[in-house]
Amino acid sequence: MNKILILALASFFCFQVFSQDKGTMTDPRDNKTYKTVKLGNNVWMAENLNYETKDSWCYQDNFKNCDKYGRLYTREAAMTACPRGWRLANDNDWETLINTYGSKSDIGGFLKSIGTTTWKAPNTNAIDKGGFTALPAGYKKTDGTYTGEGTQASFWSVFSDNKGLWGRHLTHDSGRLNSYNSPDINALSIRCVKD
Numbered sequence: 001m002n003k004i005l006i007l008a009l010a011s012f013f014c015f016q017v018f019s020q021d022k023g024t025m026t027d028p029r030d031n032k033t034y035k036t037v038k039l040g041n042n043v044w045m046a047e048n049l050n051y052e053t054k055d056s057w058c059y060q061d062n063f064k065n066c067d068k069y070g071r072l073y074t075r076e077a078a079m080t081a082c083p084r085g086w087r088l089a090n091d092n093d094w095e096t097l098i099n100t101y102g103s104k105s106d107i108g109g110f111l112k113s114i115g116t117t118t119w120k121a122p123n124t125n126a127i128d129k130g131g132f133t134a135l136p137a138g139y140k141k142t143d144g145t146y147t148g149e150g151t152q153a154s155f156w157s158v159f160s161d162n163k164g165l166w167g168r169h170l171t172h173d174s175g176r177l178n179s180y181n182s183p184d185i186n187a188l189s190i191r192c193v194k195d
Helices: 002-018 063-069 091-101 107-111
Strands: 022-026 033-039 042-045 086-088 137-140 146-149 152-158 165-171 178-180 192-194
Touching: 033 091, 042 091, 063 137, 086 152, 091 107, 091 152, 107 165, 146 152
Parallel strands: none
Antiparallel strands: 022 033, 033 042, 042 192, 086 192, 137 146, 137 152, 152 165, 165 178
8 A cells, every 4th residue: 555655646746847838939029939838937938049130040051940940149149039028048947947857967868859860869868858858959159160960959048146148058978967158159049938
């Protein structure tokens, strides 16, 4: 009887932790529709933002890559790119994901899309359990070249004090979510969180 109770409680806990509310939102600025997912207490865009602004690009300047991955934004462009009622994900948002769904060493697998169609093998630990569906969009470097398609997903994140940005980084060969200081003129992906 105790085993059944323990199993029932464990199943309920797993359902509560991994259940998510999925939906959509339409950006009124350009009428693009994005998938959304509730992870913890936040509603996240489940796709990278694809709103054209000054200082944003499609990977390799190919519009098909914007449709696939969203746009890549400089630090300055990222600060104002999210639509009204949404904001750029901050450190607290990312840390909540880490603390709710894993640890820094394995949360990357929770966030990455599964398989090796977009991610290069081995796509370590990818389970996309929460519906975040991170894709390896790569990024644009300060010298204007592009790198990382298939191997890296890099996102801007607002510092806890709202005074700057840094990058959050996933790779095909690790389950980690890394943080790093990215130069201002690198261009990274954006995930918006509902206010």
